Amino acid sequence: MRRARILAVTETVLIVLGLVGFLVLLPHDIGGDASKRFEALSALIWHGRLIGNEYSLVGPLFATPLLLLGHWVGHEAAWTQEFNTLVFALGVYVSWRLLRGHLPGALLRRFFLVLIAGSMFAAHVTGFNAEVFTAMGVGVGLTAVAVRVGIALGWTAAVLGVVNTPAVALGLGLVVVRRGLETKRLRYGLVVLATAALILGESWLRRGSPFASGYEGNAGYRTIMPYSGLEGFSYPFLLGLLSLLLSFGKGLVFYAPGLLLPVRATMRRFPLSPDADLRRLYSWWLLFLAGLILIYSPWWAWYGGFTWGPRFLLFASLPASLALAVRLWDLAAPLWARLLTLGAWTLSCWVAVCAAAFTSAAFPDQCSRDTMAYEAFCHYTPEFSALWYPLVFHQGPSWRGWVAIGYIAVVFVYLAAPLVRSIAVDVAGPVRAALRGVSRGWRF
Structure with a gap:
């Protein structure tokens, strides 16, 4: 019991250090699409004027306290750009409050450590884009529904997360249909109606029509790629799907390898409510992710634009991290599963290293030359x-990057050590037997 307490304290300290590191080590800024969100929020708060750009104001409105505080001290943007980091930290805290008592403490702490030191979040909490608010709102909201604590608030958080990025409504729709079939209740359709009403209402207020999305005529540059320069959902679905899953620069296979791990059988051990276990929450998260993949595959900018990794699929970090945490916790799994887990954990930590220390590699200069010809x-x-x-161009991190790398390395070793030890024990016997067989009969 004393050892368990020491480990619990150690892991809690690592989680807190990681969240503080997100706040003070990572290079926060407001650029690109985020600048339009900041401009719209500032215009509303200081001038009472609604700017009808294509980005929702739902998420930015929650950053109003930071904007006001920044105005008071004379640095509006500097304070507002911390918004996503604080949203992520709040999401971790609320998830802990919801899941404690349902999951073993060691497993729950591993989940948070993987989210911090082995996922894509480090690259996305630094700006003022919409993905972090949407991912945490939907992820935490569905968690509340799964554990049946604050169900109305849970659905509200999920709806607000979706309204903040209207394109992801399909994902929530799939979850609602699944929940309706599970309970045979029609009332879950109200979630869809509320989401549609808020999306259409915001469009009406800001753009003059409930059906004006702000993306009319939106297209990219015309390059050598055969489907470039076209508007809207013009990309061939199959090509977009393959790109989102398998491309080296944006593919989920490389950025969220935890999704490949077999975990459903193990998740059955953890009840979240009288009629559901951890598999249900995991399946809801996967359904929502499936909706994102389906809607973004035919979008002309399926890759997320001038950003690090698969920006639109940041939500994938939640189910991928949960799957990794379950596999890292279960040392009784078959040897092949533990080897696969070690590979996925290693790659996930490298993803986090690149997200925290090499964000300048998000879009190298070579890819933007000649009007994005080599994009x-x-x-x-x-x-x-x-x-x-x-690695190819030998980039060196800043001192802050080195600190982040050191933190990720500590978490990697801490969580990988028990797994490596269990693999070594299983492999040692067969290896020794093989070596004895090979060496038998040899002499000088």
């Missing part, structure tokens, strides 16, 4: 992928 290199080739560009 596809960053999407498809390993040499220009955000995960491998730092």
Whole structure:
């Protein structure tokens, strides 16, 4: 029991240090699409004027206290750009309050450590884009529904997360249909109606029509890629699907390898409510992710634009991290599963290293030359992928990057050590037997 308490304290300290590191070590800024969100929020708060750009104001409105505080001290943008980091930290805390008592403490702490030191979040909490608010709102909201604590608030958080990024409504729709079939209740359709009403209402208020999304005529540059320069959902679905899953620069196989791990059987051990176990929450998260993949595969900018990794699929970090945590916790799994887990954990930590220390590799200069003529290199080739560009072109991190790398390395070793030890024990016998067989009969 004393050892368990020491481990619990150690893991809690690591989680807190990771959250503080997100706040003070990572290079926060408001640029690109985020600048339009900041502009719209500032115009509303200081001038009472609604700017009808294409981005929702739902998430930015929750950053109003930071904007006001920043105005008071004279640094509006500097304070507002911390919003996503605070949203992530709040999501971790609320998830802990919801899941404690349902999951073993060691497993729950592993989940948070993997989210911090082995996922894509480090690259996305630094800006003012919509993905973190949406991912945490939907992820935590569905968790509340699964454990049946604050169900109304849970659905509200999920709805607000979706309204903040209207394109992801399909994902929530799939979850609602699944929940309706599980309970045979029609009332869950109200979630869809509320989501649609808020999306259409915001469009009406800000753009003059409930059906004006702000994306009318939206398209990219015309390059050598055969489907470039077209508007809207013009990309061939199959090509977009393959790209989102398998491309070196944006593919989920490389950025969220935990999704490949077999975990459903193990998740049956953890009841979250009288009629559900951890598998239900995991399946809801996967359904929501499936909706994102389906809706973004035909979008002309399926890759997320000038950003690090698969920006639109940040939500994938939640189910991927949960799966990794379950596998890292279960040392009684078959040897092949533990070997697969070690590989996925190693790659996940490298993803976090690149997200925390090499964000400048998000879109190298070579990919933006000649009016984005070589843009596809960053999407498809390993040499220009955000995960491998730092190695190919020998990028060096800043001192803050080195601190982040050191933290991730400590978490990697801490969580990998029991797994490596169990693998070594299983492998040692057969290896010794093989060596004895090979060496038998040899002499000088």
